[in-house]
Amino acid sequence: MSRVIAIALMYLVSISDTNSGQASACNLGPRLNCYCSFVESVGKYSVDCSGLRFDGGPIGTLEIVNPGGRDIYRITFRDSGVTDIVENAFDNMPNLFSLNLRDNQITAFPANAMRRLQLVEEIDLSYNYLTDIPNDTMDHMTSLRDFEAQGNRLTTIGSNAFIGQSSSLQEIDFKYNQLTGIPDAVKTLSALRILDMSYNTFSPSNLPSGIFNNMNALTSLDLQTTYILNIDPQAFVGLESSVDRIVVANNNLTTLERCTFEKLTALTTLWVDSNPFVCGCELAWLERFFASWPVWRQARCRPVSGGSEVNITDFVSQNCGGYQPPACP
Numbered sequence: 001m002s003r004v005i006a007i008a009l010m011y012l013v014s015i016s017d018t019n020s021g022q023a024s025a026c027n028l029g030p031r032l033n034c035y036c037s038f039v040e041s042v043g044k045y046s047v048d049c050s051g052l053r054f055d056g057g058p059i060g061t062l063e064i065v066n067p068g069g070r071d072i073y074r075i076t077f078r079d080s081g082v083t084d085i086v087e088n089a090f091d092n093m094p095n096l097f098s099l100n101l102r103d104n105q106i107t108a109f110p111a112n113a114m115r116r117l118q119l120v121e122e123i124d125l126s127y128n129y130l131t132d133i134p135n136d137t138m139d140h141m142t143s144l145r146d147f148e149a150q151g152n153r154l155t156t157i158g159s160n161a162f163i164g165q166s167s168s169l170q171e172i173d174f175k176y177n178q179l180t181g182i183p184d185a186v187k188t189l190s191a192l193r194i195l196d197m198s199y200n201t202f203s204p205s206n207l208p209s210g211i212f213n214n215m216n217a218l219t220s221l222d223l224q225t226t227y228i229l230n231i232d233p234q235a236f237v238g239l240e241s242s243v244d245r246i247v248v249a250n251n252n253l254t255t256l257e258r259c260t261f262e263k264l265t266a267l268t269t270l271w272v273d274s275n276p277f278v279c280g281c282e283l284a285w286l287e288r289f290f291a292s293w294p295v296w297r298q299a300r301c302r303p304v305s306g307g308s309e310v311n312i313t314d315f316v317s318q319n320c321g322g323y324q325p326p327a328c329p
């Protein structure tokens, strides 16, 4: 059913023409042939095959022809209707640094196609139909720094999936997937700086003790809209001197313990809006973070006595004059 495509690098786009919008184009030969634009700089080629279409249809199975064996360091197939990728597709690109397959219809992690990519540092598989990232598929990619998989259907990340990246991986984007918690494979990533798990449904709906214990480089953690109901007081142990930004907005939190956050000495940004907080003076500590919020975020709580939500700042100024927070253990 799927058609086969040969990508031949036919058009030479000089560096000064980068912004001229050279279109990728396809025509029907013995097979469907598409041509990508590229830019060359000191013998390295950056290839753009985005938006490939033939008669408006997706291109299907991807095969790549690289006449002259050009040294490709960056290749982009964004929104080209790629459904799958032949096994040796990237074999003649040993120096590939960046692979972008965003906005396609890929259902299985393209492990075979990527098996020769040793030096790749950035992979973007966002907005495909992936359901899992199996064990042992990326072990050889020991330079991978940035892994983007936003907007897939991920339910399973093999517990050894990132074993080859334990000291290289700095950024992971799993936003908009179907993951039920922080994957075990992520918990051992000691170089990880940015983790986006937002818009997943955590089950059980809590952040347990010690989950970030081995992630001592983490600076930014996004857990927006993950349906968490509570955060263990020891959940952020390990992040004391690294984490600068935590987002737990739009969850099911009814309170937030000051002591859970107190030892996070690097924390400057904490977004907690759109939670069903119950008003109480123990929320007063949040005020020191409000200045870091964008104006459209509002910190509100619901009075114990019922009734409509009130602004936490207003609640605290009206009710918590002499309040002394308890000491942290």
Ligand SMILES: *[C@@H]1O[C@H](CO)[C@@H](O)[C@H](O)[C@H]1NC(C)=O
Pocket (backbone or CB within 6 Å): 135, 156, 157, 158, 159, 160
């Ligand atoms: C991955 O490998 C680990 C360790 O061998 C194993 O326990 C696990 O079941 C494997 N599969 C997944 C999906 O995690």
Ligand SMILES: *[C@@H]1O[C@H](CO)[C@@H](O)[C@H](O)[C@H]1NC(C)=O
Pocket (backbone or CB within 6 Å): 227, 229, 251, 252
């Ligand atoms: C969490 O919040 C959502 C919407 O804000 C609500 O539909 C859901 O019932 C809540 N879940 C729990 C377990 O409180």
Ligand SMILES: *[C@@H]1O[C@H](CO)[C@@H](O)[C@H](O)[C@H]1NC(C)=O
Pocket (backbone or CB within 6 Å): 290, 297, 298, 299, 300, 311, 312, 313, 314
């Ligand atoms: C609380 O309300 C005041 C005034 O109504 C507003 O200026 C402020 O931004 C609100 N603060 C938060 C954090 O919602």
